[in-house]
Amino acid sequence: MSTRVGGPQSPIIESRDELVAYLESGCKPESEWRIGTEHEKFGFNVTDNSPVPYNGPRGIGALLETHHNCFGWDTIRENGNIIALSCSDCPIGGSISLEPGGQLELSGAPLKTIHETEAELRQHLSQVGSVARQLGIGFLGLGFSPKWTLEEMPLMPKDRYRIMMRYMPKRGLHGLDMMFRTATVQVNMDFGSEDDMVRKLRVGLALQPVATALFANSPFIEGKLNGFQSYRAQIWQDTDPDRTGALPFAFEDGMGFERYVDYALDVPMYFVYRDGRYIDVAGSSFRDFLEGKLAALPGMRPTMDDWADHLTTLFPDVRLKKFLEMRGADAGPLGLLLALPALWAGLLYDKSALDGAASLIAGWTEEERRTMRLDVPKTGLKTPFRGRTVRDIAHEVLALAEGGLLRRARVNDEGQNETRALAPLMEIAETGRTEADRLIAAYEGPWDGDINRLFETEAL
Template sequence: MARDQNDPTFIASRDELVGWFEAGCKPVEAFRIGTEHEKFPFRLADHSPVEYDGPAGIRALLEGMQGLLGWEPILEGDHIIGLYDVTGGGAISLEPGGQFELSGAPLETIHQTCSELHAHLAQVREIANPLGLGFLGLGMSPKWTLAETPVMPKGRYDIMTRYMPKVGRYGLDMMYRTSTVQVNLDFSDEADMVRKMRVGLALQPIATALFANSPFTEGKPNGFLSMRSEIWRDTDNARAGMLPFAFDDGFGFEAYVDYALDVPMYFVKRGDRYHDVAGASFRDLIDGKLAQLPGELPTVSDWANHLSTIFPEVRLKRYIEMRGADSGPTGRICALPSFWVGLLYHQPSLDAAWELVKRWSAEEREALRDAVPREGLAARIGNRTVLDVARDALALADAGLEARARMNSFGDDERVHLAPIMRVAQEEKSLAETLLQKFEGPWRRSVEPAFDELAY
């Protein structure tokens, strides 16, 4: 999750919220790529989870990273909970169960994104190895129970932990036991945003199937290829899902504002304190009628923080977040932005992708979303399999990246980074299916080898 925002400007009206989104519009030449990925820290000696405190805990890891990078610490009370690069714009943050997240800087090419990733992992290893720590690339922790999973000292997570069991079966699993990779992309105007949101939502289950990598829970197969994706189906449906209204005539910034105004809030932050307003409406905050904070009016920070607690498959901020993929090995982290940049940053590919999905009904899109976590590439929409659609989408992404013609020092364009998921389509098998075969074969029905084979 993104770090909390800090803009105390007061918001007086709904129109200002619409304007906040409109301010995200950028000329095409200013489009950038921001990649975020999470990973599970674990102890190399016994594959146990890593607590926050202690001489070899998460705090020590963050303090070591601060010394290495010179980034500004993000503090909550006397706890360091992240780091911020004031020059490049990247950040390191903690998810509720200690998942270690890099929110990458806004970059021009996939090559730069991949270089940033490799540099980050090398830096993390430099600090983590002497502490006896490793990092695991899976969409869900394969071994630890919720009770065994540590809790990070962040006030917003305390509020969410209390609220989540009231609104879904899997909210705590989502918070503490899942990891994702996502890419953040720009839009040029409202119409461009609408087209990208619709294509992104329709094809998000395709990305989920291609990147499926969470088949284990508490040491055994859980019955799904992407348990992380299944978890989102029953976490908090008031703030998650496929946003069917995005396909309605007239969808735009105003419609998303109205949606976000009615998604229940978690908290309002004032100074260093998180005020628990879980379940309350942002509309009440605008009107100064919030029962927990009577007379208090919203700031830009409140709006930005509220938007960061809405979890649809594609999320709108001043950019668009693609949120459907499990975390995974290094190459797959680079493959995710490649897939979406190829589809969405090349107008002919974007238009062709819309032609691919525009006849799907809301019911078909929802049924696809429901089927993919268990069935993966074999799930169907109409008379086609996900694998069929994935191959079409990959061909469009490939064409888009070729047309961008952004070369690395070896003369390769960005298509080189699509290779891991091109192989998935060629072999007709996700990484999750490969891991399940290993579990039944050379792993001898143990998940312990995952901590070696899927470690960064």
Template sequence: MTTRTGTHSFDPIIESRDDLLAVFAKGEKPRDAWRIGTEHEKFVYRRDDHRAPSYAEPGGIRDLLMAMTEFGWVPVEENGNVIALSGPDGTISLEPAGQLELSGAPLRHLHETCAEAGRHLEQVKAIGDRLGISFLGLGMWPDKTRADLPVMPKGRYRIMLNYMPKVGSLGLDMMLRTCTIQTNLDYASEADMVKKFRVGLALQPLATALFANSPFTEGKPNGFLSFRSHIWSDTDPDRTGMLPFVFEDGFGYERYADYMLDVPMYFVFRDGRYIDVAGRSFRDFLAGKLPELPGEKPRRSDWHDHLSTAFPEVRLKSFLEMRGADGGRWSRICALPALWVGLLYDDAALDAAWDEVKHWTIAERQTLRDAVPEQALKAAVPGGGRLRELGGRILAIAEAGLNARAKTNAAGDNESGFLDPLRDVIATGKTPAERLLDRFHGEWGGDISRIYAEQSF
């Protein structure tokens, strides 16, 4: 989740609807300025007993963050607590129960992306060796109850933890027990954004299937391959989902702004603190009628904050976020951006991907999304066949898109090699979750603790 790393030196009041739309329009970039931003989360645990460390305990999350300053990271504080770090590789932040996230810098190609992930993992593992902690790459805690988990001292999380149970039964699980990998990508124009949004949204269930990695809850199989994806179906219907309006004629910046104006607020950030306005209307805020801030109108930073509080399968800010994947190991951190860059950053690939999904109806897209958490690649796709078969065609399109980009490393390798983990999933028909279930029922003998040795970074 987004972390404030400071206040805006120039933060004008929003005067008109154009000010809302300007955030999206300012994201437009020429092709040679398109970048790749990758976010990945991981669970932190104590090696001796697999417990999730609290923020303030010796050797806990605060000590982990402070030790990272040895690598040049700069602390970001909230009410005297270090809650994030900033540096040349982006931002390191905390999810609600201490999941550690790197929101990577905007990079030119996937070789840089994977090198960034490698640097980060080397750094946290070096600190972990000293503190007796390690890092787990999964989509959901395999054995922890909500009560087992600490809560980090971030003001927005207190507000969200209070609000979530009012609007869904699984929102606290989303906050406390899940991890994801996300990719942030650019667009050239409003029309380019629309096409990328539509392809990304329609194919998000495929990403969920390829990265499905959350089959356990509290030490036992939960009946899903991506329980993390299922959690989103009962988190908060006002701010999640497949956004059918994205596929309607006329969709663009204005329609997405309207959607966001209808998403209930969580908070307003003022003078270093979060003010609880959960459930309030941003439209009222625009009119100066927010009860908690009577007569005050929102500033540009308030709109930026509000845009970060919707959680659809694809999200628009001044870039597009692909949000469907479970957390996983290092190769998967590189594979997710490879999939989406291959599909969305080459015109021929984007057209080919759109041809695969453009005839799907709203109901068909939703049916596929609903089936994937349990069935993954076995889910039926509109028009016939299974998601595994479509996945093979989509990976071929992504490979062609990466080949066309021709971004090579020092050894002359292009970016398509980063798709290898996904090719393996398609070739074998087994998602990461199904491989874990095979081990659980086989060599592990039902002992979930074995997962720590096999799935840690």
């Protein structure tokens, strides 16, 4: 989740049209399309596999401070606490921020190729890893906390999270689990026009369950098997219906920037940021804010920064800002962190691949899409679909993505193209064996039911 930094107040919004124009300003020529990869991971104390608190000489705050001292990244603070790092002048770098339970997130820079993305990921894991080792911290890439209870999870010192904590239980059973015990990898993709945005949004929404199945990597809860391939995806089924889901309206005639704005205007807000503090307005609509009718802030009207903040608090399977965020995958090891941007770049950044993906999903009904999304967290690639399985669909999707990357023809210094990043997914689709399956087999086999072995063998 993005981190707000204080500065001059942006202009007051005068009309709904400005909100539409804000989204539309994301349109870019194909030559400027970029790939922005974000991933989260769980920190743990290597001595006892416990979660890492924020405070203390070996806490998350100390890790960020040490990273700053070692590598020179700029610090971002809230109420005196370091809550993020940024590397604005790095060609590959982006920012490092904290999710509510201490999940460390790299928000990667917008990059041209998967090769650059790989360099960025390797640099990040190397730098963070070297700092973490000094403090006795390790990291796991999974979709859901494998051992810790909700009560054991620390709370990071960000005021917006306290507001969310108070509100989330009012809207679903698993909002706090989502905040504190899930981790994801996602990729941000550009669009060229409104029509291009709509096509990519629809393909992304329809195929997100396929990505969830391929990247399934959360079979544990509190030290035991949970019966799911992706428990992280299951958590999202009951988090907050106002701001989550597969956006059925996106497939209706007339979909465009205006329709998404109308949706976002009615999604309840969490907060308003003013004078360096977060003001709790949870449950109020941005539409009321636009009219100066917030009960907590009577007469106050929003700025563009408020609109940008609000858009970050919407959590559909594909989120529209000035780009599209693909949000369906569990966090995982390096190979899968790299495979996600490769998958979506291959599908969305090549016209022939995008045409093929749009054709693949064209006849799917809302009920079929909904049922696949509901079933995939438990049955993964084995989920039935139209007389076949999601695994069969995955084969088609990967073939389209591979063709798209081949036609992109972006090679590295060794002459290798971007398709090599799809190799882990190709193997998963070929064998039908996901990361979740591999971990389940290890847990039931050589680990002999001891979840602590996970921390020994799977640390990043």
